[in-house]
Amino acid sequence: MSNVKRMNAAAARRTLMGDGETPGLFELALGFRTSTKALKAVHVMNDLAQVLIGGAPDHGGDILARVIRAEHEEEGNSDRDLRAHKELGARYSWAFPVQLGAGKTAALRRAAKMVLNFDGGVYEPGTSMASALATHKALLGFEQFRRFRLGAYLSRILTHEGKARLRAMYESDLDPVSKTFRPLLFDAPLVDRHPPPAQALPLKPFDHALGTRLSTLLAQPLSKPALLRKFALGATLGLVLKVLGCGRPGGRPMLLALAVEDDRSKPLRDAAVMSFRAGVSALDRSLAAMMAEHPLAPEIKKAPKVDAQAAEVRSGLRSAEAMLELIAAIRRGAGEDAGEVYWPDQFAMHFGRKAGCVLPKADKAGWGVHLALSGEFVELLVLMSVPRDAPPAPWRDIWRGLRDDLGLVIGASAAADAEVLRGAGVEGVSLERLTDNASLALDFGVRLGVARRLPDSGAEAGGGL
Known part of the structure; x- marks a missing residue:
């Protein structure tokens, strides 16, 4: 008796991507399309x-x-x-x-x-x-x-x-x-085609937190072109985080972001790559659970007539486990004649690369994808964290809030950040290197005038700085 079961990759693709006007699981999970x-x-x-x-x-x-x-x-x-x-x-x-x-x-x-x-x-x-x-x-x-x-x-x-x-x-x-x-600038009637x-879908805690922070940014005393640029960067980063947090509690990804000045090798690269991949794995588990409950689930479980549209999974698995193996098989290219699948994490990777918050900029052998924060993104996150008329906030408090609200980790509270990364499946992160990463991000903030170091070895950011 074979311990392998053939499943319908074409039906799985329709379920993930949608069919015509029917939204697929990607859109149902995220609230937008990624194809x-x-x-x-x-x-x-x-x-x-x-x-x-x-x-x-x-x-x-x-x-x-x-x-x-x-x-x-x-x-x-x-x-x-x-x-x-x-x-x-x-x-x-x-x-x-x-x-x-x-x-x-x-x-x-x-x-x-x-x-x-x-x-x-x-x-x-x-x-x-x-x-x-x-x-x-x-x-x-x-x-x-x-x-x-x-x-x-x-x-x-x-x-x-x-x-x-x-x-x-x-x-x-x-x-x-x-x-x-x-x-x-001609006056003309407005037409909305879409x-x-x-x-x-109901919004998650992550969505509310991101919306509040983007709204805080829009109230900052900057020129319109500067605000629109920063909002575009903030929205891009937020959408990347949204995709990678989709399968996590509250929609928060828990991603290690590396403070970067260039695209060279970095001490925490492996941990940052691992956290990115953990977000993708959580996304796949969430999609598998949704697929197991989808009306097309019985069709997905039937072996297709065309062998090229079939994907193999182990027999005897529970429904959600079988769907997870099917998703993994489709990612590997099984049932490729069923049509291309535009995975949300691939969308996030390409989209984030264009804005500079996902590195490396191009696929390189052995270099995994990870989240990155340049000085401009550090400045942006401060502006999203401290309201216009508020006094400067402690540096660690700002990043603790970003971690708890958006799942963004840099190591500003090294021991606590390492703990939440372990909970997200990222083991063995060096506390010393986390501290160094947060220190480099602080250097960016000081250089750009949104943060300052204090005599007691602390730091603060935002407000009137």
């Missing part, structure tokens, strides 16, 4: 802005796309073509009066490209792929990445005050970027 490796922070910010504002101008960003893509004359983006354009000609001619002359008009269009499209997020007009680095609602455009609903998730977790502040930013034209491009789903 892409191309997402960048600019896409999330455009999505969130449209959720808060109520859509994008009905021209869908095409006027901005045409202005920015001046060199693509085959798309009808030349100065002459735009002045003669049936729908957009009058707007273009008002923004770039003919009296400016060809030289100044071309220079202004190049400037718009440098400021609003340095990452190449704006594609050919009419493709619904206009993800500019928008600072105003009139610069928003339709874009297909909204279907992943990360903006809807972020809108749900922000406080009422946080949403109001962010909405006000996109409605104001007083910042330097919006002032510069004021001729392109309204949020009618039903949403």
Whole structure:
């Protein structure tokens, strides 16, 4: 008698990824979709802005796309073509009066490209792929990445005050970027092509904590462009933590984050990699439990007619254990003809790498993926932790709160941090190296002016610093 059972990898993939309009387990577990490796922070910010504002101008960003893509004359983006354009000609001619002359008009269009499209997020007009680095609602455009609903998730977790502040930013034209491009800020009816789903999952303690901290950031006395950039980084880090904490109590991942200045070998790399992998393992266990209770579970357990769509697991296992082995088999490539599975942790890895909070920047033999905090992220986390009008807070208290709220560990309280890492499956972490890691993060904060060392060997951060 064989001790191996064949299971339906194609049905498992449909259950994980969803089928058409039916959400899959990934979306049910997270509250958003992860089926892409191309997402960048600019896409999330455009999505969130449209959720808060109520859509994008009905021209869908095409006027901005045409202005920015001046060199693509085959798309009808030349100065002459735009002045003669049936729908957009009058707007273009008002923004770039003919009296400016060809030289100044071309220079202004190049400037718009440098400021609003340095990452190449704006594609050919009419493709619904206009993800500019928008600072105003009139610069928003339709874009297909909204279907992943990360903006809807972020809108749900922000406080009422946080949403109001962010909405006000996109409605104001007083910042330097919006002032510069004021001729392109046309009033137009708003259209929302991707309204949020009618039903949403209950939020976890992690979600509430992240939303409160992002809202605290939005109240800091910084310029609008600076706040939008920091919010984008904070949202990126938060989404990575969200994925890796999905299978943990309260949604908190307990990840060791390394303070880094470069991508070289680091003493705590192995422990940080182990904590990242522990988050992935917890995610898989959570998904396996959900799959065992899914209406498609009986179909998944049936052997498929096509051998290439089958995956083998040990026979005699309980349902959730069998599903966990099936998930592991699919990750190894079993049943590959069933279609590609976009794993949430792979989404988090690619997304985090683009922002710099996941290293290494590229796959390297023997180098595992781990969470990383540059000086900019340390500054960001302080701004998310200490409210605008509050006095400076003790350094250890800030990081204790980040650990307890978001599952982010750096070693500021070395013994306690090592204990929670052990509870998350990361053994043998050196207390001395944890202390060194936290000291390097403090150096970043001091260097950037958000923290200071005290005469009693302590430190504080935030507030009026």
